Amino acid sequence: MASYALIKFKINNNFSEWEQAFYGAQPMARKAGLIELFHGMSDDDPQTCFVLMHVPSKE
Numbered sequence: 001m002a003s004y005a006l007i008k009f010k011i012n013n014n015f016s017e018w019e020q021a022f023y024g025a026q027p028m029a030r031k032a033g034l035i036e037l038f039h040g041m042s043d044d045d046p047q048t049c050f051v052l053m054h055v056p057s058k059e
Contacts, residue, residue, distance in 0.1 A: 003058070004037075006052045015041045018049065029053075 011018045022039060028034065033056040042048035 003055045005051075005053045005055050007053070009051075010050055011049055012047075012054060015046055015049065022051075039047050 019039070022036075026036065035054040036051060037054060038050070038052040040050055042050070
């Protein structure tokens with residue numbers, strides 16, 4: 001069975017800067033089995049971000 005993680009968090013910089021760092025970390029995340037499905041920011045607060053990831057099953 002597939003496992004997913006939805007992560008909500010605040011950033012201190014702007015979304016574009018955070019996104020560049022996020023993309024830079026993707027090779028390491030994929031190597032660990034973390035596959036990003038979606039990332040974005042809140043319409044109400046551009047400092048609030050979300051990432052939806054497929055994560056390795058604990059089974």
